[in-house]
Amino acid sequence: MTCEDAHLNMHDYISGELAAEQQKPLMDHMDECPNCREFFRQTANIQTSMRDFMQYEAPFELQTAVSSILANA
């Protein structure tokens, strides 16, 4: 596997979209390639940060309004 293939596959892996049979070749490549391993770590770290930081909770007033919409329909 080339670094370019690994790069494309790691995005799909991070998205949970990489087919099972393609995961081992990716992991084997990253075991041998510190550059790709570090790039993967950084990209996964950005995704985790996004998921942690960009979560919202609906305000109480909105929760009440939506419950009312559903109850009164």
Place this chain on the structure above:
Amino acid sequence: MKSKRRKIFEKEVLCHLDRLYGYAMHLCKNGEDASDLVQDTYLNALKSEKQYSIGTNAGAWLFTIMRNTFLNRIRRMSRKPASMAGEWIEQMAREDISELRKHGPDPSVKCLDNLLKEDISRAIEDLPDEFKDTVILCDVQGFSYADIATILDIPIGTVRSRIHRGRLILRNLLADWKNVAMGGS
């Protein structure tokens, strides 16, 4: 007296409220408009209730309704959605991919740990809309490529490409800022 189907329907759509509010905040940029959009989304979902099959993908169905509701609102206001990718930012992704083909991934950026919420928010805001939508739906909302293709009404290959390129642009933006903050050139 509500039917059993209706009770299940309400349960299935209500559990997506927080996620919908998060996506509405991304689309509207303020809490008041976001709350209005969420309520309109639920009203439109109720109108289309018969089109929804219980036990299927309520999340993707509701996000599709929200996006269409938002686009209709923009059209009514005669406002165009924010511009497509600027040439500079497209160029940024192209250069990155070109470098990648020549040399493999560049791991030299060592300063992408300990990211702050402000860094992430600012970088996402600077992404062109078509990249922003796909990256948020994938990385924040956790939708599959197939679901995102349905929500945005684009081919799945385009979803994949936009996620790859959007993440590259995000990474470059964050790396540039961090590099400057750390006194790099």
